[in-house]
Amino acid sequence: MRKTRLAVFASGSGSNYEAIVSACCDGRIDAEVVLLVCDKPGAKVLERAKRYGTESFAFNPKDYASREAYETMLATMLDERRVDYICLAGYMRIVGKVLLSRYEQRIVNIHPSLLPAFKGAHAIQDAVDYGVKIFGVTTHFVDETLDGGRIIDQGAIVYEGNDIDELTNLIHNIEHNLYVKTINKLINKKY
Ligand code: GRF
Numbered sequence: 001m002r003k004t005r006l007a008v009f010a011s012g013s014g015s016n017y018e019a020i021v022s023a024c025c026d027g028r029i030d031a032e033v034v035l036l037v038c039d040k041p042g043a044k045v046l047e048r049a050k051r052y053g054t055e056s057f058a059f060n061p062k063d064y065a066s067r068e069a070y071e072t073m074l075a076t077m078l079d080e081r082r083v084d085y086i087c088l089a090g091y092m093r094i095v096g097k098v099l100l101s102r103y104e105q106r107i108v109n110i111h112p113s114l115l116p117a118f119k120g121a122h123a124i125q126d127a128v129d130y131g132v133k134i135f136g137v138t139t140h141f142v143d144e145t146l147d148g149g150r151i152i153d154q155g156a157i158v159y160e161g162n163d164i165d166e167l168t169n170l171i172h173n174i175e176h177n178l179y180v181k182t183i184n185k186l187i188n189k190k191y
């Protein structure tokens with residue numbers, strides 16, 4: 001039977017990409033990552049993709065006239081590779097109409113907060129600054145808004161310490177397991 005084909009979009013370190021691809025390799029996810037898309041040439045995630053043998057494509061959005069223009073180019077790549085789902089893993093961009101319309105209910109994101117609280121790029125620090133004690137992670141379908149869209153899974157921890165690095169590591173560990181769980185739900189259409 002044909003395996004589900006995933007594309008991962010990332011902008012940074014890529015620990016979530018690695019969590020996904022390693023789960024595909026060892027059978028915890030019955031799918032394959034067929035493309036890694038990165039909008040930051042030089043990002044660490046590209047080294048990880050090389051290590052795992054995932055085809056990668058890095059581009060600079062500034063080289064394109066508009067979001068529509070680079071998403072149209074990406075859509076062609078995704079079509080050619082018969083991608084079923086797009087997993088955003090630290091992709092620091094809003095997804096536009098071109099991809100959303102082609103991949104309706106087939107683009108997911110992971111965010112390091114209990115959404116809808118603390119959207120945006122500094123979610124963990126924002127939650128700490130607010131005095132939060134229960135931290136968490138959310139996976140959700142993607143819509144045209146920042147960290148918006150219907151929630152699929154959440155994981156939480158109580159943390160009352162004051163070491164942001166320790167907290168960030170704890171949250172990342174939750175993320176890596178949660179994304180595997182969510183992708184399995186997608187593949188089995190159980191959401
Ligand atoms: C993660 O915290 C993810 O939730 C957020 O961006 C971060 C990416 O980390 N959207 P990494 O690049 O996967 O290590």
